[in-house]
Structure formats: C-alpha cells, structure tokens
Amino acid sequence: MANSDGSTPDLATEFAQQDGLLYLNHAAVAPWPQRTQDAVTEFARQNVFIGARDYPRWLKVEQQLRERLAWLVGGVSSEEIALLKNTSEGLSVIAQGLEWQAGDQIIISDQEFPSNRIPWQALANQGVEVIEVNLEGDNPEQDVIDAMGPRTRLVSLSAVQYGTGLLMDMAPIGAACRARGTLFCVDAIQILGALPFSAEQVNADFVVADGHKWMLGPEGLALFYCRRAVQDQLILRQHGWHMVADPGNYTRKDWRPAATAKRFECGSPNMLGAHALNASLSLLQDTGMDAVADALQQRVQRLIAGLNDKGATLLSAPAPQRRAGIVTFRLPEEAPGDTFQRLKKGGVVCAERGGGVRFSPHFYTADSVIDQALELL
Template sequence: MQHPEFDLDPGIVYLNHAAVAPWPRRTADAVARFAAENARDGARHYPRWLTVERRLRERLARLIGAAAHDVALLKNTSEAISVVAFGFPWQAGDNVVLAAEEFPSNRIAWQALSRLGVECRVAQLTGAADPEQVLLDLIDHRTRVLAVSSVQYGRGLRMDLERLGAACRARGVALCVDAIQSLGALPFDVNAVQADFVMADGHKWMLGPEGLALLWVRPEWRERLALFQYGWHMTREAGNFDATAWQPADDARRFECGSPNLLGAHGLDASLSLLEEVGIECVAEAVLARGGHLVERIAARPELELLSDPSPHRRSGIVTFRHRGIDNAALHRRLTEAGVVCAARGAGVRFSPHFCTPVEQLDAALAVVPK
C-alpha cells in the first residue's frame, strides 16, 4: 500500500531516491499553486514568495544543525563544490584528498584545480577494511582539503564523518562534505562532524525539485573563500539598484549571485515540511530498516552477491547487488521492464528506498530478479 503522502503510479515500484525522488503530493500542490499564482498575478506577491524562501533556509539550517544565515541556496551540488574548490586559498603544490568512488560532481571540480598546481590524491575505498584510514593515510603536510561524500553513491557506504572531522581538525585540514546521499534520510550535524563546507541538492532524499541546493560554509571560512560569481543578489546593497559602490553580503548570501529559484523554493519547502513532520530520526529508522530488509533478503539468495557493506554502522538508504549469472545491464533492463525504478550503479543494480516505500514492494522488486 502506497504512503498516503504520495501519488505514485501503483504499477511501479520506486527504488531510486538516490537519483531523483518523486515529489510528495504537498510538493506538487505547492508548485502548482505557485505556477497558477504567477500565471494569474505575475510577481504581485513577490514579498510573500521571499517569505517562503526564508522559511526554506530555516528548514535547511535545522536539517544540518546550523544557523539560517550561514546557508546559501545555489543551483546544484556541482556549483556548490565549485564555489569551494575555486574559492579556496590554494598555493601551488597543495593537494586535496578524495575517494575514487566519488560521484563525478565531487571529483571533476577538484581535478580541474590541476591548472593551479593543486594535486588530487585519490583513495580506493572499495574492499578497504578501514576506509576512513585509507583516506587519512593520504594526508600530508601539503593537504589542504579532504573532500568526501557522507554516503557513497554507488554502493551506499556510510562514512564515519565524525572520525574524519576530528582527524582533519587535528591536522589543520578543511573537511568538505557532499551530503546529497544522506540529507533527508539520515541525521546530520555540521558541528558534530566538524565540517567546514557542506553541500547537497534537494532532489534526492529531501524529496524536492531539481535545480536547488544548499551550501553551508563555516563562518570562519566565509570571507576566506574568494568569489568568482558576481551579481546583484550577492551584495550588501541587494535591492538598492541605484547603488554604484558595493560589498559582498556579510552572510552566506554572498555566494548567491543572481535571482533566486523561487519555484524550486516553494517545492523544497513543502517537501521538507513533510520530513519535519515525520522527524528525521523516524525517517532514518525507516530508511535503515528498509535497507536492512534488502540486505537480509539478498544475502539469503546464493545467486546474488551483495556489494554494499552489510555492517549496521555502514548502512544507508542504498543497497547494491549483482546477479552471479546475469549481466548487470540485462538485469537492470528486466527490472525496468517490470516497473521497478532503480539504477545501474557501483558495478551492480542499486536499490534506494525511502521511509515512505512500502516494505512489501521491496520483496516484489526482488521477486523480479531470477533465481
């Protein structure tokens, strides 16, 4: 039985929240109301739209344990990582440490720093008994940033961010966390993690539209990041269009160069209202229970190989596996044709159910996988 907050087609099993999530009903309604109001009244009620944007910023801040004025709203995770990577005060010969398994967004921006003389040091996490130590072993006296995902997108490996944060703080290394595969699914606290930079799109576990992401920058770093995007919105004088002198805003708005995505803000605000009503602890309990259910069912079938780490402290909303006798592409195609929405990732097939996914649908999806 579908969750009452969603209107998914009853003919599909949706296990792809790690890619693009379906919107809750309230999100679709909020976007429809915004569109209808715009069509009817144009920007007549723009001040009210900005109230929704402020409320969204507050919701995002609560989600990560931060202050709202430290949260910037950008287009996507890639832009947010680029703001950090190219604003950071590098010197030739510095290096950044990252994992080989990262999604391209958290790899390409760092690799592009090579023209500034910055080296990328890449750790292989797959198969490592202690993935955090593999990352830390690459840090030396020229390491300035450790860039890591809170949860690896391919196989759902959940990283011990508090351990990494403490190690980075002790070594004077900045910690940059791509939290797109955990925010909205698992609890997150920027202070407990001791992160310096955190970014995430809203269209996965936060259940919102594409085109809107958060960037959190620790206040001590805010003015140390050089700006390379400029516009009317990022100044202290935003709204005073006749001002000829300007200064960057004192808060995180300095990273928002132009007009806000207010349609996206209405959608993501509505989605986060649902997550707040359920409570992130309850959401996480449900997500991990569904992941555990999949792990148990997959491990019980000898023809299947579980690729995700089954350890409870490593689990997330992502479970990846492969069939010992069927090509991944063929298996993914078979699932897709049967109405199971999932992804081919991490050298296998990736299932990513959310708190709202009926448990019986997990068994229905696995029943499509041949024995």
C-alpha cells in the same frame, strides 16, 4: 511520526504513485510528495493570476527554506546557508574560491561521483594534486587520515558513496582536519534526508547537496553550507545584484558582499524551486529525521534479507553502521545490465551503479514494493 500539529503524515496520500510502479531509485532522482505538487501548483496559479504581486510572501517561503535546511544540517545558523543550483556548482564555488599554491593537495576517495572529483581535478593547471584514497580497507576513515600530509589543503568526501552506498564515519576525519588546519568538505547529497546529520559534529567547513534525492525536492536547487569562520577564505568569482549587503538599493554605486552566505548567490533566486523544496522538507521535518532513518533502515534490512535469500552477492556493506539507503548487488551468472533491464520491464525503477544493480528505497516505501521487486529476481 507526527506533524507539527501533532497529527501523523498520511504517507499513502503523500506518495500516491501509479499502479505497477516499483520505485527504488531515491539515490538518483526522487518522486515528490503530494504537498510539493500542491505548493508548485499554487505558486503557478499565483504567477498566472497575480504575477509577483505577493513577492514579499515568497521571500518568507525562501527564508523558511533556509531555516529548514539549517535544521537538516544539524541546527546551524540559516545565515550560513546559501541556495545554489546544484552540488557541482557548490563544489566549484569552493574549488575556484580558494587561493591555491602549486604543490597543494586535495584528498578525495576513489569512489566519488564526478561532481566531487572533476572540480578538484580542474585545478591541475595551478599545480594542485588530487589524491584518491581507496575505501575498501577495514578502516577507510583511518586510511583517509593517514593520506593527509603537510601539503594537504582540503579533504572532500561524500558522506555516502553513490555506487556501493558505503556510509562514512565523518567525525574522526573532520576532527583530524580541524586539528591540522585542513579544510573539510562534505558532499552530503546521499545522506541529507535519509539519515540525521550534523555539520558541527563532523567539523565540516562546507556541506553541499542538491535537493532532488533523499530530500524529495526538485532538481536545480541545492544547499551550500559554509561555516562562518571560513567564509572569507573563499574569493567571490561570481557577482551580481543579489549577493551584496544592500540588495534592495539598485542605485547605490559602492557595494560590499553580504555578510552572510547569501554572498554566494549572485542573481535572482529559483523561487519555484524554493517553494517545492520547502514543501518537501516540511514532510521530513514533520516526520522527524530519527523516524525517517528508522523506517528507512527497516526497508534496507528487508531488501538485504530478501537478496540473501535469492543468493545475490551484496556489494554494499551489510553492517548497519556502514549503510544509509543504498543497497547494491549482483546476481550469480547474470550481468548487472541484464538484471537491470529485466527489472525495468517489470516496473522497477532502479539504477545500474557500482558494478551491480542499485536499489534505494525511502522511509515511505511500502513493503509490497520491496517484495515485488525481489520476486522479479
């Protein structure tokens, strides 16, 4: 793991959490690195003492963020990246932007977080049908493909399911969609920042993800990737000064949408969030996503081995090719809610999800944090 200058990130300094805190909840809201606090503090200081005098410099930070997000999504063009408020907004831009016909079908899974279910269900008044595919079979990817038919207009799936942590192989699904002319949307909030990902390799038309989980950033700022070739298929439902081709010309009466994904950003940017997320992504970029993934998988395996020793029932798939950073389990003869409360009293930050207790470490999580959490079981 090396910084861009060749030095190694000091993870103990970057994540100096308080004593007694056992943080295993990155699949919900992650702590910030120290460099992110520094970036926000400096941004606040500038606002206090000089206001927006150096706004052009802030715009460079925003552009750097777009480039880092483009890198995180597999090296796409930064012009295909929009900065939206959250995953739900990004999915809603797609849902409300496409022209639907009565009888159109959308395929999702039966394990989706509400963000990737409600925007599609809200189209029922237009005659759009949502089909939920069960993912508990031996080949969930093929089950999704088999559910596709002549009326399937879009497939929208989470790359990693939030409850069980199931990691989907998105490539064959994306290939099937592309071959049939079906749009493919990836909810990537549980994979970006945890594992390497490529929008182009999985043939994604859209990728949406908020930055507050594995990307280690703040809530309120999300990646929205729209493949250039399908950009014009989305009707713009939100308009404002920021989404036009010439946003600096305030007196111009005639206007047209920006030719880039900025057309989906109707108003002033979340510049505070941009400074924060840009700093957080710099740590992932300095470390390298392959190194991040390797370190995370070591911690996941340590958790799985410890849970097996405790006699826990693993609700997450044990196979390495089926897991990202989520480990969900339950203990025999104890309700998950009771296990969760007991862990909470012991200083463990985790979640009750997917019918059990969900642990989600990150690449920097100390072995001692994992071992102490296991001891509490």
